[in-house]
Amino acid sequence: MNLGRMTDHAGEWLRGTGPQSDIVVSSRVRLARNLAGYPFVNRAASRQRLEVLQRSRQQILEGKLAEDMIWVDINECEPMDRQLLVERHLISRQHAKASDDLPRGVAVGLNESVSIMVNEEDHLRVQVLRSGMQLGEAFEQINHIDDCLEKRLDFAFSKKYGYLTACPTNIGTGIRVSVMMHLPALKLTGEIDKVKRAAKDMHLAVRGMFGEGSDAIGDLFQISNQTTLGRGEQEILADFQHTVVPQIIAYEQQARQALVRQRPALLDDGIWRSWAILNNARLMRTDEVLSLLSQIRLGVTMGRLEKVTMRMLNELFLMTQPAHLQKLMGSDMDPAQRREARATLIRKRLGQS
């Protein structure tokens, strides 16, 4: 399986376009579904897991759910290709790391907007990713995919509980709605903690870029619903579209304006230091790149730094992550080599911009 073609562009979630993409990096909806007649993945026998995989793969590919869909057998992938898919948010860390005994895969649409993991925690995990604030569009698309799949596969469903899932937190609609928001001003002013507390009161989860258990790197916060039982999909979606996201956007914008008015030097200090370091460092860790790019992104969206395009930022964001970097350089590198290659790549790309 050659995933090399993926490394030359930034994929869907970092396209940097779409409504309100200055703050909402991407919108994501995912559904958890399980085939009726089979135990959940963690309880199934080898033969059953294989059957789930084969049936699902066939129906997904025949269903033409998205343009030019490709199939990747994860347990036959090189570790670096798995990591590449994680970095592109097409599979979860858990899906990449599971035992080689577990037959599992992912179907990916060519523009990487749609991905369907098979034999992750649930038999099927369908994801639609869109850049910017496009939750409605993502929801429509995933609904369509769900309808198509439902015609071809018999999903485990209870009249009382709704869709049945391996983890009880997903039971009911099996839907998770999330937005990746860039909130550097709220972070800088410390108000992000207030947002986190408010989100918790609304039964929302605030996580880092790579989902559960990951820290918020690069001032990117993934905000998602925690409740799937007893609330309709439309209700959850409407909450996000009309309350949660507009409110957080407003907070971030207020914080940005307050910084410009009250502490412009603090704002510019972060932006210009980041610019300077990216252009001059000789060694660079991934986390640091993300923090620095976050500041540059803020500078560009606020019109305080005009030396770089959003497209370039998004490319660097992805290209400097370990698997992408090694694919791009065409060789396996240890962490020290990567730190040097990463810094060199960034200096070179920014020097051309």
Added chain:
Amino acid sequence: MNLGRMTDHAGEWLRGTGPQSDIVVSSRVRLARNLAGYPFVNRAASRQRLEVLQRSRQQILEGKLAEDMIWVDINECEPMDRQLLVERHLISRQHAKASDDLPRGVAVGLNESVSIMVNEEDHLRVQVLRSGMQLGEAFEQINHIDDCLEKRLDFAFSKKYGYLTACPTNIGTGIRVSVMMHLPALKLTGEIDKVKRAAKDMHLAVRGMFGEGSDAIGDLFQISNQTTLGRGEQEILADFQHTVVPQIIAYEQQARQALVRQRPALLDDGIWRSWAILNNARLMRTDEVLSLLSQIRLGVTMGRLEKVTMRMLNELFLMTQPAHLQKLMGSDMDPAQRREARATLIRKRLGQS
């Protein structure tokens, strides 16, 4: 008392010239002396302290110990002028901060190589500072000054113990010999801890830039003798000239060469990040300036960065310290204002270099 003229040049210890000035920033010798017939400063009555001050000042100024010597009454000085003298290493922090009731002062030679504090811990603290490795020269000059003073003032002396001083650690010769060394490579490789242990075994003290109790900022280490009793001045001096300083210089040079050979990217990373931050930050603390300048200094002496002169570095080193900065800007500033003014000053100066 107008000390304004001091702010337009870097003074003696940061002249950046003299033998081995790539590693030995400055050499310093000081003597502790007390007038016979008076209690030590901390035991003396007000009247006695005033007498000590008046007699000492008169004899120092009439003695023409150094060219164009000026006298500064510290307890009549503005706090900012006191701080200015501390930043120029002409008086100790303790001398600056003592109670206003204590009549005290300092005599300073025009090129700031000689300074004599009166009523600090001892009645007289004579200091000779030279840039680079000039301990021999400093020692000769302080000996000459000591001889001159001894003809004019009767010093407390015991045949058994030598010169008597307020603190027993100074009894005997009353001499302290010290060198300020720039040891960034030993710091970077972690070998500085070995040097510190070795120094301790040799009864040497390793301190920060501002003496006792100060941390090593900007990779500057002050190395001085701790023993004054039972060892001749010549012996202490010879130890420094022929053993201690050459050995530490050799260690630092080895560490620098090892960095160039084995980890050039680590070396350049520190140098170029520092250069970039100094040229782009909008807010800057004193400690950070010193750390960054330390890296630039290393870059310049190792020929890896040629954008700035040593003279400029030394000027920035001093000009960005709180009192110098405020004198230069002509106004009192709170710490936040200073951080902004400091960053602006640095960008402006480096932009001109």
